[in-house]
Amino acid sequence: MSERLLVLVRHGQSEWNLKNLFTGWKDPDLTELGVKEATEAGRKLKAQGLVFDVAYTSVLTRAQHTLDLILGELDQKGLPTSKDLALNERDYGDLSGLNKDDARKKWGEDQVLIWRRSYDVPPPGGESLKDTLARALPYYVQEILPGVLNGKRTLVAAHGNSLRALIMVLEKLSPEGILKRELATGVPIIYRLNADSTVASKLDLAG
Numbered sequence: 184m185s186e187r188l189l190v191l192v193r194h195g196q197s198e199w200n201l202k203n204l205f206t207g208w209k210d211p212d213l214t215e216l217g218v219k220e221a222t223e224a225g226r227k228l229k230a231q232g233l234v235f236d237v238a239y240t241s242v243l244t245r246a247q248h249t250l251d252l253i254l255g256e257l258d259q260k261g262l263p264t265s266k267d268l269a270l271n272e273r274d275y276g277d278l279s280g281l282n283k284d285d286a287r288k289k290w291g292e293d294q295v296l297i298w299r300r301s302y303d304v305p306p307p308g309g310e311s312l313k314d315t316l317a318r319a320l321p322y323y324v325q326e327i328l329p330g331v332l333n334g335k336r337t338l339v340a341a342h343g344n345s346l347r348a349l350i351m352v353l354e355k356l357s358p359e360g361i362l363k364r365e366l367a368t369g370v371p372i373i374y375r376l377n378a379d380s381t382v383a384s385k386l387d388l389a390g
């Protein structure tokens with residue numbers, strides 16, 4: 184029986200994570216720490232004995248660089264990889280490039296938390312998590328999931344909010360449940376799926 188393996192990993196720390204800036208579709212690369220985190224993610228996956236058949240990532244540098252570093256650790260450079268903006272970070276609209284603490288001072292803690300973590304309130308000019316889900320989920324269902332169900336061991340390197348959108352579906356989380364869900368940079372989550380695409384097991388490689 185095939186193992187229906189799906190691994191999700193958020194990119195390592197980016198230059199704008201370090202500067203505490205809203206990033207969204209802006210395209211900073213990884214920091215030195217981000218490179219270490221991505222390399223460590225690859226080591227952890229290798230230690231689990233995992234091998235992949237296919238990978239998916241966004242069109243943004245920080246996710247692609249993370250994937251390259253992971254594949255390097257796994258001795259799997261050259262793995263067939265699809266890059267699609269469906270997996271991009273949520274578009275932060277007018278907040279992109281602003282400092283998150285400055286935004287809290289300007290609009291208040293509560294409003295900024297609503298923009299960052301609520302399900303359906305978009306930041307000005309940007310995407311809500313619901314909007315992000317509306318483009319990430321069809322891609323998952325049409326492009327990623329059929330392969331997983333057919334036994335293609337699949338690695339997805341993407342972003343905090345595009346992955347939160349997929350996790351909401353995989354883990355059947357409510358809009359309230361997803362509000363509290365944070366994804367650390369460079370921490371792989373290993374899912375094994377049932378034939379009906381529900382989650383059979385989950386292992387978070389934090390720590």
Ligand SMILES: O=C(O)[C@H](O)COP(=O)(O)O
Nearest residue numbers: 204205206207272299343
């Ligand atoms: O795009 C960004 O700014 C971050 O990578 C994710 O932001 P968040 O933690 O505000 O969701």
